[in-house]
Amino acid sequence: QKEVEQNSGPLSVPEGAIASLNCTYSDRGSQSFFWYRQYSGKSPELIMFIYSNGDKEDGRFTAQLNKASQYVSLLIRDSQPSDSATYLCAVTATTDSWGKLQFGAGTQVVVTP
C-alpha cells in the first residue's frame, strides 16, 4: 500500500482556471505536509507547507488540510502556463522528529493557453 497517494495525471487546466490537486496519506500521526513543484529536468521546489487543519493561502496557492480524512490538497488559482509542472505531495513520518519526508509520485499539471 502506497503511503502517500496522488493522481498521476496529467491534469489539464485551461489558463485562468483553478487547478485542484489532491493527496491522501496513510500515517494518521503525520503532522507536517508539503507541496513541491518540479519542472521537467529540474529539482523539487518547496511552494507550500501546512501544519494545521484548514486552509493556508500564499498568493495564488491555497493548501487545505483535513487530518481526520487524511488528505491534503493544493489549489492553484488563475493558472498560468508557467504552472505546468509536476506537483509532489510530501508528508512527515511520525517516527522521526527530523523531518523524514514521504513523497507521493506527483501529479502532472498542464495549463493550456
Add this chain to the structure above:
Amino acid sequence: ETGVTQTPRHLVMGMTNKKSLKCEQHLGHNAMYWYKQSAKKPLELMFVYNFKEQTENNSVPSRFSPECPNSSHLFLHLHTLQPEDSALYLCASSEKYEQYFGPGTRLTVT
C-alpha cells in the same frame, strides 16, 4: 538560485568506476539528505545526516557510501554501480521539517 549546490550536474560512469557526488548547503541547516529519483517513481530517501551523524540508512546497497564531514557538506561515494542505479540524485537540507533541494546530479551508468 538555490542555497544548496551539487556537483557534478551530469555524470556518466562505467560499472567498474569509482566516483563521488558532492553537495554543499549555504543555509545554515543542521540536517542533510540524499534522495534518488527514478522516472515515474516517488522520491526515495537514501540517507539522512543530522548534525553530521547518520540517522537514516534506508536499506541502501553498500555500493553507495555517504560521507558528511561537517553540517555544510555531504558526499555520496559510488563504486561498482549497476545500470538500474541510473537516476537523478538529489541532495536536500533542512533546519527541521522544510527541506530545500539542490539541482541534482543526473547519473548514467553504462
